[in-house]
Amino acid sequence: MSNPLDLISKTAYLKFEQCQKAFFFYKRHPYLRDKVSIDKQLTFSRGHQVGDLAQTLFPGGTDVSKQTKNSADALALTKTLVENKTPVIYEATFTFNGALIMLDILCLENEKYTAYEVKSSFKISEIYLKDACLQYYVLKNALPNLEDLFLVTLNQDYIFENELNPKQLFKKRSVKAESEKNLPYFENQLFNAQLTLEQNKIPNIAIGAQCFKPYTCDYFGNCWKETVADNSIFHLPLLNKEKLFEWYNSGIRTIDQIGEEHDAKAIIYKIKEAYFENKPIIDKERITAFLATIQTPMAAMDMEMWGPAIPKINGTKPFEQLPYLVCFFDGNIHSNIFIDYTKDERKHFAEELIESTKTFKSILVYDGTMEKMVINNLAKLFPQLKPELEELKNKFIDVFDIFLDFSYYHPAFKTNFSLKTASSVLLEDIYYSKITSGLEAMAYYDQFRLETNPVEKDIIKEELINYCKTDTLATYRLTEFLQKLIK
Numbered sequence: 001m002s003n004p005l006d007l008i009s010k011t012a013y014l015k016f017e018q019c020q021k022a023f024f025f026y027k028r029h030p031y032l033r034d035k036v037s038i039d040k041q042l043t044f045s046r047g048h049q050v051g052d053l054a055q056t057l058f059p060g061g062t063d064v065s066k067q068t069k070n071s072a073d074a075l076a077l078t079k080t081l082v083e084n085k086t087p088v089i090y091e092a093t094f095t096f097n098g099a100l101i102m103l104d105i106l107c108l109e110n111e112k113y114t115a116y117e118v119k120s121s122f123k124i125s126e127i128y129l130k131d132a133c134l135q136y137y138v139l140k141n142a143l144p145n146l147e148d149l150f151l152v153t154l155n156q157d158y159i160f161e162n163e164l165n166p167k168q169l170f171k172k173r174s175v176k177a178e179s180e181k182n183l184p185y186f187e188n189q190l191f192n193a194q195l196t197l198e199q200n201k202i203p204n205i206a207i208g209a210q211c212f213k214p215y216t217c218d219y220f221g222n223c224w225k226e227t228v229a230d231n232s233i234f235h236l237p238l239l240n241k242e243k244l245f246e247w248y249n250s251g252i253r254t255i256d257q258i259g260e261e262h263d264a265k266a267i268i269y270k271i272k273e274a275y276f277e278n279k280p281i282i283d284k285e286r287i288t289a290f291l292a293t294i295q296t297p298m299a300a301m302d303m304e305m306w307g308p309a310i311p312k313i314n315g316t317k318p319f320e321q322l323p324y325l326v327c328f329f330d331g332n333i334h335s336n337i338f339i340d341y342t343k344d345e346r347k348h349f350a351e352e353l354i355e356s357t358k359t360f361k362s363i364l365v366y367d368g369t370m371e372k373m374v375i376n377n378l379a380k381l382f383p384q385l386k387p388e389l390e391e392l393k394n395k396f397i398d399v400f401d402i403f404l405d406f407s408y409y410h411p412a413f414k415t416n417f418s419l420k421t422a423s424s425v426l427l428e429d430i431y432y433s434k435i436t437s438g439l440e441a442m443a444y445y446d447q448f449r450l451e452t453n454p455v456e457k458d459i460i461k462e463e464l465i466n467y468c469k470t471d472t473l474a475t476y477r478l479t480e481f482l483q484k485l486i487k
């Protein structure tokens with residue numbers, strides 16, 4: 001390979017697997033990439049934390065990434081470390097046949113190398129497997145004595161007690177057999193990837209299902225900007241991508257082109273009408289029946305969960321969802337329960353939750369799936385509280401249902417029925433501040449727990465409460481909106 005910039009990193013290769021055009025953009029036009037969302041950045045940072053912890057399984061290694069600034073240096077340092085028979089190397093960097101890989105952990109024992117690739121998840125997805133097989137392919141050719149390559153994932157049965165035990169927190173699975181089988185595949189794919197670069201022109205690839213698989217493509221904004229006009233069929237809810245692309249590829253691009261002959265569900269034609277007239281779908285009968293189930297006194301409720309990949313509280317597992325904040329709004333007063341989890345405070349939370357809700361006959365939630373799951377877990381954990389927790393769950397009225405079953409649908413929702421979308425379309429006085437998602441709130445909560453300055457701590461806490469509070473206000477106001485609608 002003449003141009004060192006043409007080395008194909010693992011990220012670049014995985015883009016090639018998804019779409020040749022995405023790969024070409026990544027290598028030649030990286031500026032076309034969409035802005036990385038905060039949720040994505042947080043997922044990356046969680047991956048790094050888990051990766052750092054996994055290094056403690058093989059302590060004392062030399063970290064190549066910390067001592068080098070570019071891939072040429074990293075390759076040179078790795079070469080030296082291998083020549084010196086360094087027993088443990090982190091981020092060891094190798095190249096073969098134009099591919100460039102950085103291994104999370106490489107260990108030398110009895111003159112044989114074993115490699116470990118760490119993933120901050122429980123399951124091994126197809127993409128993780130491909131990623132690991134590519135590394136195996138490079139490593140097998142770059143190192144003469146490779147014994148095996150393992151994918152290291154989190155163990156979902158691990159329960160934290162007093163002190164973290166990385167040996168039990170992680171589990172590993174060999175990918176040697178799959179990798180050996182697929183060596184010719186990678187040889188061929190790398191050849192094709194290099195050819196794509198040599199041709200030096202944007203591959204002629206139309207948008208398709210690949211834009212979403214396995215992840216929404218980083219160049220989505222660029223390729224889709226003309227497709228997603230206001231009346232694009234891709235704004236239709238309920239239809240799966242397969243159906244939408246079947247229509248798209250047969251020339252149907254806009255909602256008005258959908259005719260009776262396309263044999264869609266009746267609701268799709270109703271939505272088409274709503275788009276045309278720019279008027280919502282309103283099923284007054286169903287909304288009336290739904291609202292009749294609400295009893296007063298009522299309050300809107302929203303819960304925030306904390307699910308660290310690496311458990312920190314006794315008795316909890318990786319990613320276990322712990323409720324740390326619940327907010328209520330009864331139409332006049334906002335209140336909340338905030339838990340800082342200096343120890344296991346789940347029982348205290350459950351008791352406070354029961355106490356705070358016992359005067360209400362109905363609890364309004366917006367997509368209460370998570371809240372129900374948390375309450376079920378608390379009931380399992382504290383069977384003596386089960387009857388009261390069950391009673392609380394039975395008071396739930398899920399406002400989301402009205403939007404989900406199209407009793408109310410506004411064309412401006414497009415395919416998004418989230419509380420933030422519904423409130424921004426239908427309400428005027430709802431403003432979210434800094435925090436914009438549950439994942440972001442979780443990162444704030446992590447910050448809150450680490451903060452030692454009490455003033456800073458209070459500011460973060462206030463921010464979290466405001467976020468949760470806004471959700472309860474939005475839920476309550478949406479219910480009022482529906483009530484006004486049927487009057």
Ligand code: SF4
Binds near residue numbers: 023218224
């Ligand atoms: S958006 Fe779709 S077509 Fe465009 S580069 Fe990405 S996967 Fe390829």
